[in-house]
Amino acid sequence: MNPIYLALDLPRLDAAVALAQKVKGHVGGLKLGLEFFCAHGHHGVHEVAKVGLPIFLDLKLHDIPNTVAGAMQSIHVLEPAIVTIHAAGGRAMMEDAKAAAGENCKVVAVTVLTSLDGSDLSATGIGSSAHDQVLRLTDLAAEAGLDGIVCSGHEVAQVHKRWKNGYFVVPGLRPAEASPNGIGGGDQKRTMTPRAARDAGASVLVIGRPISRAEDPVAAARAIEGTL
Numbered sequence: 001m002n003p004i005y006l007a008l009d010l011p012r013l014d015a016a017v018a019l020a021q022k023v024k025g026h027v028g029g030l031k032l033g034l035e036f037f038c039a040h041g042h043h044g045v046h047e048v049a050k051v052g053l054p055i056f057l058d059l060k061l062h063d064i065p066n067t068v069a070g071a072m073q074s075i076h077v078l079e080p081a082i083v084t085i086h087a088a089g090g091r092a093m094m095e096d097a098k099a100a101a102g103e104n105c106k107v108v109a110v111t112v113l114t115s116l117d118g119s120d121l122s123a124t125g126i127g128s129s130a131h132d133q134v135l136r137l138t139d140l141a142a143e144a145g146l147d148g149i150v151c152s153g154h155e156v157a158q159v160h161k162r163w164k165n166g167y168f169v170v171p172g173l174r175p176a177e178a179s180p181n182g183i184g185g186g187d188q189k190r191t192m193t194p195r196a197a198r199d200a201g202a203s204v205l206v207i208g209r210p211i212s213r214a215e216d217p218v219a220a221a222r223a224i225e226g227t228l
């Protein structure tokens with residue numbers, strides 16, 4: 001199975017659907033995040049689902065347990081394959097989110113965003129490294145009965161050792177040639193190549209701008225697929 005989920009972080013619905021149609025032979029699923037969901041809601045998800053690939057709703061829910069459980073119930077009708085919540089919401093929130101999700105929906109917890117490093121954590125009062133914080137939140141997510149977590153490629157090997165049957169979603173991926181063609185890391189701080197993340201144990205490889213902003217998105221997706 002192709003582990004690549006294309007992040008459709010595009011403001012226009014027609015452009016998102018057109019891109020998904022173009023690259024559908026080279027990716028395994030489609031990820032819809034906050035930008036897309038705030039702009040197009042349930043209607044937009046239904047339109048993208050017509051492309052025929054699994055849908056990953058990357059909504060990163062983070063609120064009190066009752067509110068997150070209610071949100072999970074409201075998106076159940078969209079039949080997502082994967083939904084994200086924030087591990088920092090705590091164990092009770094994660095337990096209630098999982099209980100409210102459908103049977104066929106994997107609930108995974110974001111540990112430390114790939115756009116953050118140790119100094120960003122320190123500025124928010126977290127004294128440990130990104131690596132240690134990922135491990136701590138991974139243990140909490142496993143205890144809460146979730147299916148897996150979101151982390152960077154730099155942590156996934158160690159996370160995999162602690163949680164043998166976990167489901168590991170890895171964003172912040174940049175093909176080796178990304179910098180020369182101008183995409184670079186952008187706002188991502190903990191980056192890795194798709195192949196290295198896959199070798200380290202990633203279950204899902206989330207890739208956005210290296211495909212969506214490439215001059216030829218189909219060629220970019222095919223090239224990344226070819227490295228795996």
Ligand SMILES: O=c1ccn([C@@H]2O[C@H](COP(=O)(O)O)[C@@H](O)[C@H]2O)c(=O)[nH]1
Binds near residue numbers: 007113151172173209
């Ligand atoms: O820690 C995280 C969690 C989620 N994301 C999401 O993944 C994609 C990455 O897009 P790129 O364009 O490939 O950087 C994006 O939708 C993020 O919201 C993440 O990057 N890091």
